[in-house]
Amino acid sequence: MLPGEIFTKLKNDFGDAIIELNESPNSDPWILVGADQLFDIFHTLRDADEFQFDYLMSLSGTDLGENLGVVYHLYSMTHRHKLVVKVEVPKGNPVVPTVERLWRTADWHEREAYDLIGVRFEGHQNLIRILLPYDWEGHPLQKDYVTPDSYHGMKIS
Amino acid sequence: MGLLNRLDDPYEGGGIVLGKIEELLNWGRSKSDWYLHFGLACCAIEFMAMNASHFDFMRFGTIPRTSPRQADFIMVTGTVTFKMAERIKILYEQMAEPKYVISVGSCSNSGGPYWEHGYHVLKGVDRIIPVDVYIPGCPPRPEAFEEGMMKLQEKINKQAIFNKRKLLGTE
Numbered sequence A: 001m002l003p004g005e006i007f008t009k010l011k012n013d014f015g016d017a018i019i020e021l022n023e024s025p026n027s028d029p030w031i032l033v034g035a036d037q038l039f040d041i042f043h044t045l046r047d048a049d050e051f052q053f054d055y056l057m058s059l060s061g062t063d064l065g066e067n068l069g070v071v072y073h074l075y076s077m078t079h080r081h082k083l084v085v086k087v088e089v090p091k092g093n094p095v096v097p098t099v100e101r102l103w104r105t106a107d108w109h110e111r112e113a114y115d116l117i118g119v120r121f122e123g124h125q126n127l128i129r130i131l132l133p134y135d136w137e138g139h140p141l142q143k144d145y146v147t148p149d150s151y152h153g154m155k156i157s
Numbered sequence B: 001m002g003l004l005n006r007l008d009d010p011y012e013g014g015g016i017v018l019g020k021i022e023e024l025l026n027w028g029r030s031k032s033d034w035y036l037h038f039g040l041a042c043c044a045i046e047f048m049a050m051n052a053s054h055f056d057f058m059r060f061g062t063i064p065r066t067s068p069r070q071a072d073f074i075m076v077t078g079t080v081t082f083k084m085a086e087r088i089k090i091l092y093e094q095m096a097e098p099k100y101v102i103s104v105g106s107c108s109n110s111g112g113p114y115w116e117h118g119y120h121v122l123k124g125v126d127r128i129i130p131v132d133v134y135i136p137g138c139p140p141r142p143e144a145f146e147e148g149m150m151k152l153q154e155k156i157n158k159q160a161i162f163n164k165r166k167l168l169g170t171e
């Protein structure tokens, strides 16, 4: 199924929660969705017969300046189709529902996005840092991150 | 130090080795260095080549140990992140004297590619533990590992036993 068709079907089911379809020739087409109904949307995408996205290829966080974003790459082993879904949340309150219960692989991916970008995944059963030390402050891949002078007495630069 | 017999028949008449006790001990120490290996990044891959039969690191008398208490030196091969740096320091402190450190590659010498913007990388392992031999390269060739190992043996051979910092043959 092509992203355009998936977009139309989702739009029928979820209405305003499906914000736009972007089919720029420079990248894979992607669908922008709202954060509120995110879990239900992904539940449909995984379980509805015509979608069956049983494989979450990647989940990554991005810093878009004003907003933080999360990008989901989905693949269906059955139908062999792909989909890119994006969600954006304000930097002041970057809360996105977790999809860890739908795809187990999202567990560590979400922890990484939380660790480096600072997106908080609501409902995640173990949202702690995965790469940096537990007592690290801040999220270093945010554009406005300021590198601290030292860590535990070791000079950083 | 010298052998008091003919080299073509070393055990004729029992065989005697004459030498100063320090030189004899250093001879043994420098030829059986056991190491604790920190394979932290790509340099460790080069170290695997060094360990394989083509370059055969063990002919220097080195054996990899998994416990710091059995090791004579630490081989730091790769990028030292702050998370790892604390563990390296703890393990270094657990080693028995005399102990040595070889730092391999630009990363552990000075931060390497992360020198300027690596918020998570220690800019040189010598900021937390004293380093005896630096091996430059990104990664170094196995020949450079050999040279570094020989430099360490040279250093051990010159050391006075009860004073690590004094050199033999100097006052």
Ligand code: SF4
Residues within 6 Å of the ligand: B040, B041, B042, B043, B044, B077, B078, B079, B104, B105, B106, B107, B108, B112, B113, B137, B138, B139, B140
């Ligand atoms: S010095 Fe180069 S090869 Fe070695 S760990 Fe660093 S980046 Fe990798």
